[in-house]
Amino acid sequence: MSALGTAKTFVADDTAAVATFLGTRPARVRVRSGGSRQLRLPEPGDATVLDLSRLTAIVRLDGPDQTCTVECGLPRADLDAALATCGLELPCPGGGTLGGLFASDPIGASTFGGPSPRSLLLGMDAVLADGTPFKSGARVVKSVAGFDVHKLLVGSEGRLFVATRLHLRLKPAPRCVQWFCRTGLDVAAAIDCLRKLQQEPVPPAAVQLVRAPDGSCAVQGRFAGRAAFVAEMLRRHGLPESAPCWRDHLDPPTHGEVVGGATLVGALPVLSSHLPANASLLWQGGGRFEAALPDAISADAFLHTCANGGVSTLVVHGAPERRGHGTLRDDGHQRLQDGLRRALDPHGILV
Numbered sequence: 001m002s003a004l005g006t007a008k009t010f011v012a013d014d015t016a017a018v019a020t021f022l023g024t025r026p027a028r029v030r031v032r033s034g035g036s037r038q039l040r041l042p043e044p045g046d047a048t049v050l051d052l053s054r055l056t057a058i059v060r061l062d063g064p065d066q067t068c069t070v071e072c073g074l075p076r077a078d079l080d081a082a083l084a085t086c087g088l089e090l091p092c093p094g095g096g097t098l099g100g101l102f103a104s105d106p107i108g109a110s111t112f113g114g115p116s117p118r119s120l121l122l123g124m125d126a127v128l129a130d131g132t133p134f135k136s137g138a139r140v141v142k143s144v145a146g147f148d149v150h151k152l153l154v155g156s157e158g159r160l161f162v163a164t165r166l167h168l169r170l171k172p173a174p175r176c177v178q179w180f181c182r183t184g185l186d187v188a189a190a191i192d193c194l195r196k197l198q199q200e201p202v203p204p205a206a207v208q209l210v211r212a213p214d215g216s217c218a219v220q221g222r223f224a225g226r227a228a229f230v231a232e233m234l235r236r237h238g239l240p241e242s243a244p245c246w247r248d249h250l251d252p253p254t255h256g257e258v259v260g261g262a263t264l265v266g267a268l269p270v271l272s273s274h275l276p277a278n279a280s281l282l283w284q285g286g287g288r289f290e291a292a293l294p295d296a297i298s299a300d301a302f303l304h305t306c307a308n309g310g311v312s313t314l315v316v317h318g319a320p321e322r323r324g325h326g327t328l329r330d331d332g333h334q335r336l337q338d339g340l341r342r343a344l345d346p347h348g349i350l351v
Contacts (some may be wrong), residue, residue: 009049013165015125015133021050023131031158033073034097037104040249047351052099055164058082058218060139065124066170072099072163086270088170091115093206093284094248100168100308105155106316107248109286110206111221112198115171116286117154124150125165129345139167151160152340159351160344162205174205176223180234181220181242187272190217194265194285196237202229206274207285209245209268213278219221220245220284233329236267249317250292252283257318261311262287274305275318296322 012018022029032042033052039155055071058079062068063086070079076095083089094101094117095175102117109116122138136150153163190209197204198345199220207221223230234241252258263271264287273283275291276298281291293299299315299322306313307327314326341348 001325011049011051011054012164013054015127018050018052018127018164019133019160021131022127022129022349024347025130025347029129029349030351031103032098034075035100036096037100037106040104040106040316040323042323042351044093050162052162052164055099059165061086063088065140066169066172067139067141067167069165069167070098070295071165071279072102074098076101077336083170087173087341089173090120090168091171091205092117092120093246098168099158099163101256102154102166103156103158106288107284107286108262108288109284111203111285113203114205114286115169118151120169121150121154122169123167124153124163126150126153126161126163128161128323129347129349132162137167141169152344155157157253160340162350176227176230177205177222177224177232178234179222179242179244180239181218181245181343182239183216183218185217185219186215188219188270189263190219191268193219193237194268198231198265204285205232206246209281209283210246210247211272211275211281212278213280215277239263247282250280250290252317253294256292256294257296257315257322258290258292259299259302259304259306259313260288260290260316261313263289263311267311269308271311274302290316294345 010021026048028047029050030047031050033036052073055073057071060069061082066088075097079090079098092115093107102121105117124138125135127133137148152160194209197207204221205224210218225234250258268283275281276294278294280292292301293302303313303326312327314324315322
């Protein structure tokens with residue numbers, strides 16, 4: 001059983017409870033809401049788990065303003081259901097809880113230049129590692145509320161502070177949505193299809209390339225907008241209609257690992273050529289990718305190749321001792337990350 005499963009747990013009911021708990025100066029703390037992405041983080045060891053799963057309220061839903069305020073333990077599916085009744089949507093991919101989605105930001109945008117968790121986060125209520133509550137940003141789109149400290153939540157994995165409420169930007173649900181899936185492609189044909197879709201003045205609302213372990217590829221996603229526009233895009237690109245199809249992540253093979261990174265569509269031929277024949281690949285339209293490799297040796301070889309090509313990658317799912325292992329980050333990026341952690345969590349409480 002993992003250390004996470006045997007660790008002490010504190011279940012918080014609200015922001016005040018989180019502040020009180022952190023104010024006791026616990027030794028080490030792992031923040032968890034739904035827990036669906038915990039296996040993609042390093043093991044917390046003997047850290048106490050701060051469980052936010054009871055923070056599930058939709059505090060405010062302003063249809064005319066197209067904004068909402070939610071607690072971080074709210075499942076994405078519950079928010080989607082509530083927004084559907086108002087003709088609205090949160091226009092970024094990803095499941096789990098809202099806190100986990102924004103703190104991990106594992107997918108980014110679903111299409112080139114599309115909205116992502118970072119662009120949709122207007123503000124938050126949060127607590128520093130020493131128990132100090134604070135607020136950043138605002139509940140409205142147009143605001144001059146100071147520095148965008150709340151943007152630091154995105155991708156922080158809960159290691160800078162603990163967010164308890166999020167203020168989010170929404171958009172109207174499209175008039176027409178149609179999913180598509182073009183299968184049976186080789187890598188070159190799939191990439192050619194992606195390039196043509198990206199060159200459209202209005203690209204797909206979401207798009208992915210999926211390479212199966214047998215080497216065959218699929219391009220899948222959805223168009224959104226007026227019905228005539230959607231039909232024309234499908235016809236122009238020869239895209240078969242499909243049931244809803246989207247993959248947030250790849251699962252590791254038995255004894256294997258998933259490596260994640262980001263790259264442009266133009267680098268996909270080289271990236272794919274360096275994968276073992278039985279590896280799978282998932283490339284998101286915003287540039288993030290995951291590769292599922294059969295074992296640690298294959299993963300290390302792929303990491304080495306990516307490093308030589310200037311692509312930053314790391315193990316995002318695998319054996320506990322291997323998670324986070326990857327290529328060296330840019331020196332400036334690393335200094336910034338270390339500086340933020342020293343400033344916001346000088347005692348290294350949040351792990």
